[in-house]
Amino acid sequence: MDNEKEKFIEILKESLHKEIFVKITFGKYKGGDKDFKNIFVNRIDTKEGDMLSFKFRYTTKDIVKNYEYEAGIRLVNEILGKDFFSGTLFTSENDYTLDYSKKRIPILHTKKSSFTETEVKSHNKVKQRFVNAEAKYLRLLGITTSDGKIKADKYDKFRQVDKFLETMDSLFRSSGLNTKDEIKILDMGSGKSYLSFAVYDYFTNTLGKKVTMKGIEQRDELVKLSNYSAGECGFSGLRFIKGSIEEFADEKTDIVIALHACDTATDDAIAKALKAEAEMIILAPCCQKYLRKQFVCPEVMKGIFRHGIHEERMSVMLTDGLRAMLLEYFGYDTKVFEFISTEHTSRNTMITAVKKRNKDESKLPEIEAVKRNFPSWIFILIRYCFENCKVIFVFR
Numbered sequence: 041m042d043n044e045k046e047k048f049i050e051i052l053k054e055s056l057h058k059e060i061f062v063k064i065t066f067g068k069y070k071g072g073d074k075d076f077k078n079i080f081v082n083r084i085d086t087k088e089g090d091m092l093s094f095k096f097r098y099t100t101k102d103i104v105k106n107y108e109y110e111a112g113i114r115l116v117n118e119i120l121g122k123d124f125f126s127g128t129l130f131t132s133e134n135d136y137t138l139d140y141s142k143k144r145i146p147i148l149h150t151k152k153s154s155f156t157e158t159e160v161k162s163h164n165k166v167k168q169r170f171v172n173a174e175a176k177y178l179r180l181l182g183i184t185t186s187d188g189k190i191k192a193d194k195y196d197k198f199r200q201v202d203k204f205l206e207t208m209d210s211l212f213r214s215s216g217l218n219t220k221d222e223i224k225i226l227d228m229g230s231g232k233s234y235l236s237f238a239v240y241d242y243f244t245n246t247l248g249k250k251v252t253m254k255g256i257e258q259r260d261e262l263v264k265l266s267n268y269s270a271g272e273c274g275f276s277g278l279r280f281i282k283g284s285i286e287e288f289a290d291e292k293t294d295i296v297i298a299l300h301a302c303d304t305a306t307d308d309a310i311a312k313a314l315k316a317e318a319e320m321i322i323l324a325p326c327c328q329k330y331l332r333k334q335f336v337c338p339e340v341m342k343g344i345f346r347h348g349i350h351e352e353r354m355s356v357m358l359t360d361g362l363r364a365m366l367l368e369y370f371g372y373d374t375k376v377f378e379f380i381s382t383e384h385t386s387r388n389t390m391i392t393a394v395k396k397r398n399k400d401e402s403k404l405p406e407i408e409a410v411k412r413n414f415p416s417w418i419f420i421l422i423r424y425c426f427e428n429c430k431v432i433f434v435f436r
Contacts, residue, residue, distance in 0.1 A: 068125035170205040228309035230255030369403035
């Protein structure tokens, strides 16, 4: 009875060989993960060649993994009849659906294609990037070669910055800033300034805004390099200043960003953003060590928390959760999500906040409840963490 499935897999192989493949969708999920929704498969062009891109869709996030054709075909073969009892292969010639009956007998259906040849070409075209790979600053900062090609060891960084910019663009268009002609931006902990240059270039040259942007960085050599590169690119509104986030003088700003500000430096960035009355705040936190150091684990839980990764994940969840709650208290619409696959970076949590209302006093009891009741929920004794933790007190 499996010969129908074998036919489906052979048609998939042929569609890739003939370049008539469009996509694969699945249905009738029979797995046990309540948060898992579906899988979508597309063909993409990468620096390693054409690949099958699997988007694993969950309730709160999407995880994308790319596979070479052979590995992707094996995965489709494994999924059908096990996790999903229906799968449809779309090609420019026909659509092929493999359905499993209640007795798990596969039946192959064929019908006229849903796509024209023109639509197939459009569907499979390379995704538009928000970062211009030929921009001069990318070469000056060591991301691309002299002929505009992304260096192999910098590809993940390029993807990360591009995704950050895509998220920022979406937030900006939904905020009250989108009608302003002049925008002020602060990059807290600008580092090697990849993000600063990409943001300035996009807002200036793509959106046509007049931008005044400052990058704050403690390492003098990076400040000098970034200012030199800004001058070489003619970015007159982009300037880098040596100093810490905490010491930076308060000033009115529209947007505050902080990419991988380490530990409580993210909280310093949030505090500055609030004092600056920022309309948008975008954070990618890093190494939340402050809270983790305060854990005092009772004997009954030591079997779980003797593994460092569990302590680390708990501290990340609590720290970023409290940050989001506090931003909501201050009147921001806030989201916490995975902004890029762990395939490209393990530091992939993003917190976004867009100012929508005045301070929401109803949120404060929720924060106090976490401080008061958390130990009784999970049986972890945090003796004085929340009373002294910078995550809370920096806003008071």
